[in-house]
Amino acid sequence: MDTARRSARDWLADYDARLTRAAEGAEAASAGLREVGGTASSPRGEVTVSVGASGALEDLRLTPAARALEADALARLILNTARQAQHAVGTQVIDIMTRYLGDGPALDMVKANLPEVAK
Incomplete structure (x- = not known):
């Protein structure tokens, strides 16, 4: 069970990091398009x-x-x-x-x- 929890936590942390990168990329694109x-x-x-x-x-x-x-x-x-x-x-x-x-x-x-x- 401990390995499953760690795996789920790792997956969630990775997913959260990808969402953060996507949001940062979207903001950068939006800022560029405004210019x-x-x-x-x-x-x-x-x-x-x-x-x-x-x-x-x-x-x-x-x-x-x-x-x-x-x-x-x-x-x-x-x-x-x-x-x-x-x-x-x-x-x-x-x-x-x-x-x-x-x-x-x-x-x-x-x-x-x-x-x-x-x-």
Whole structure:
């Protein structure tokens, strides 16, 4: 019986240690994700876009040179620049979650829920 108790205590201590490591890893991942963001500028600098962790637009800056562009060209430039910023965010999210989850089904689920431009 003494060996069984020791074995159960060892198992419980090991389980508790794994839970503690998992909680610490989750907190580290959460802290890293709170810091995620991306900024990109168009090749000639007319447009600069910043996005948050979700890829949502947070800031858009246009230089005077942007006024020289046709409306459709400016719209395409803004969208392309936003996609570049979103890609940067997706890369950061994947890096953080890879450190936390490792390769496997959970990471695949994270990747599947990122915008297409980030994968």
